[in-house]
Amino acid sequence: MKKVTIIGSGIGGLAAAVRLQKLGYDVTIYEKNAQPGGKMNQITSAGFTFDVGPTIVMMKDIYEEVFRFCDVDPQEYLPFEEVDPLMHLVFSDQSSLNLSRDLPTFISEVSRIAPDDVSGMLNFLANIYHRYEIAKPNFLERSFRSWHDFYNIPSLSAGFQLHTFGNAYKNISKFIDNENLRNSLAFQTLYIGISPYQGPSLYNIIPMIELFYGVHFLKGGMYTVVKGLVKLFKEQGGTLKLGSPVQEIIIKNKSAVGVRSNERKFFSDYVLCDVDFPTAMTTLIPNQEDRGKYTNQRIEKMSYSCSCLVFYFGLNKKYPTEALHTICFAHDFKKNVADLFENGTLPEDPSYYIYVPSKMDSSLAPENCESLYVLIPVPELSKFNHWSKKVVEDYRRLIINKIKENSIFSDIDQHIVLKKQFTPIDFKEQFGAYNGATFGLRPTLKQSNYYRPHNKFDYASNLYFCGSSTHPGAGVPIVMQSAKLAVEELIRDDKNN
Incomplete structure (x- = not known):
């Protein structure tokens, strides 16, 4: 074996x-932390349970496919519930606007x-669905080893049909005039850490997937996925x-x-690395000659996604919340996004996301x-990089005041x-996110598909990579697809050896 x-x-x-x-x-997995899961982790304290990172379940079929591949019933491991709105x-x-999978309700x-x-x-949804059908088999479900896997007539033809050179916001604006409605679609590129004013228009598939395929919740929170996979892995x-950090490949x-x-x-016989690719290059392969083009200098110059500041609050009161997931927009959304990617400043008027898992599962x-x-x-x-205690506490107060003004949590304080809380420093130190960039390398055109780190390492045989900084990119379902490709x-290599 x-x-x-x-x-x-x-x-x-x-x-x-x-x-x-x-x-x-x-198969042996080496994990440096005391808990498995990476950024898909869990905090438990004083009877409260919080997911650390991902919280939105999209494309549940991809979650279930891993279990079906192993000839087990996904429902025995993943108790999904559909979320509406x-x-x-x-x-x-x-x-305000409620997004719904039910088309009459949404319209x-x-x-x-x-x-x-x-x-x-x-028209927007029809257009982006058509492009998704092209992108899925040609780019999302295939890997790229060499230039001729990408530069061939079928791939170039598919790429041409995708019209990827415009940004997400401009593409939305071709169909929709209302600014709030534009923002309701555009903000979702932040799910993968890129600005809608810079990210390729193909990333508008994210709101389309939400609306067409729905959003789900897992009893126990997202960490149920980790528990299910660990259980299945051990059963096999x-x-x-x-508690077993790897110092070197x-x-x-x-x-x-x-x-x-x-x-x-x-x-x-083989090594498969799920550490954030830039971190793996700079910490696990000490000899730069073994990394090919991925020198320290090149890694530093690559473009990274935004990060996240996450606050976790245990409240001694129940609230009649309208939804499991809520987004509150900044007054100037464009400036808010520019602060993240161009100005490098903490937004004074941020957009923020609220998740209330205890609404769906009282055990949390x-x-x-x-x-x-x-x-x-x-x-x-x-x-x-100025995450002092005072900065975190001042920002917590700012966010609490905004929540009081804009939501049912009017007396939250x-x-x-x-x-x-989790700051970008925590994401870097605990989970190895390079620069604390929660979503890995920014998925620009120059860092996507063939130009994103490959699932099979180019400069050493028997070495493979998956994760948000490798092809095809960030987001839980896409990372699971990355694992499948790796x-x-x-x-493929084992059969040829």
Whole structure:
């Protein structure tokens, strides 16, 4: 039985591990933290439970596919519930919009705030769905080893049909005039850490996928996915080593032969790395000659996504919340986004996201209490690195005041009994996010598809990568797809050896 070493038990590493174990490999995962999951982690304290990072379940079929691949019933591991409304949006003029998967309901909502944009919205969704059908088989579901995998007539023809050179916001504006409605679609590129004013228009598939395929919730929160994959992995005979940081990927004669962990060497036939690609290059492969073009200087110059500041509040009061997920927009959304990607400053008037998992699952908070998660997109650490206690506390007060003004939580400050937070520094130190960039490398055209780090490493055999900084990109379902592609690349090589 051939051995595979996996570095990191984030969602990509776990998804790859169960596939490989099912295929008959002897898989060992090395995880530096005491808990598996990477950024898909969990905080428990005083009876409150919070997801650390991802909270929105989109494209549930991709989650389920991993379990079906292993010939088990996904429902035994992932108890999905559909969410409606998908999301509640609050705009700067205090108007609001509920996103719904039910088309008549959604169109009624669009008509209520922008009656002249109903046909434009339908045309937009049809247009982006058509482009998604092209992108899915040609780019999202295939990997790129060499230039001729990308530069060939079918790929170039598909790329031409995608019209990717315009940005997401401009593409939306071709169909829709109302600014609030434009922003309700545009903001979702922030899910993958890129500005809608800079990101390729293809990323408008995100709101389309939400509206067409729905949003789901998992009892126990997102960490249920991690628990389910770990359980399946162990049931299959896999080995998970927690508290086992990897210091080095051992490369000999341009081939990965194992890892060094806790000052011991562990050899294997293949190595699959789920550590953020830039971090892996700069910390796990010390000899720059083994990295090819990915020198320290090149890694530093690459473009990174925004980061996140997340506040977790335990409240000793229940609230009649309208939705599981809420977005509150800044008064000047364009300036807010510019602060993240261009100005490198903490937004004085930020947009922010509220998640209330205890609305769907009362076990996530004590009786008559609420677990509240508040995420604010902020610049990554190379642009802003002043995260003192005072800065965090001042920003917490700013956000609490905004929540009081814009939501049902009008007296939140009187009912906070637990406060925790994750800053970009925490995402860097605990989960290895380079520059604290929560979504990895920014998915610009120059850092996408063939130009994004490949699933099969170019400069050493038997070495593979998955995760948000590798092809095809960020977001939980896409990272799971990254894991699938990395496994397919490994199998392809194994068959040829």
